[in-house]
Amino acid sequence: MAASHGAGMMGAAATSDYGSSNTSLDRAGDEQEDGSNFEYGLDDVDEDASGPGDMKPTIVLMGQKRSGKTSIRKVVFQKMSPNETLFVESTARVTSESVTSSFINFETIEFPGQMSPFDAALDPVSPCARCGALLFV
């Protein structure tokens, strides 16, 4: 008697769960149709407010001198042939560059290896505040 009563409650609970999961699936489907959950990059409103260059995702390159920071930047983001990096000059100052040829626009900031990146003369705070990824070579 008690067992059949319990089974009846389980059946009712199962039916209830099935119904609620259907409802949540319907809601998820509505969100996909809106497209609001799958947008890449930053909102247009933010870009207009602060200028297009200010809010770009930023990759910061740091590391020892002659370790290959500029070479990585040139080969990966500018399609330079690896052989040509033999003639790349040493970076003397903080160098920032916009990359627009990728599927997402972003900025690279390279610190010269011959100076400490935390030297106050290089103003490390601003690039580090914007840093989305740090590449230390």
Ligand SMILES: Nc1nc2c(ncn2[C@@H]2O[C@H](COP(=O)(O)OP(=O)(O)OP(=O)(O)O)[C@@H](O)[C@H]2O)c(=O)[nH]1
């Ligand atoms: N063998 C070898 N040489 C490399 C590699 N990557 C870069 N180089 C060479 O190392 C030298 C220095 O490379 P850069 O890219 O100028 O190094 P960097 O870290 O930017 O140097 P700084 O600007 O002085 O800090 C160049 O002659 C490159 O050709 C590598 O993966 N293997």
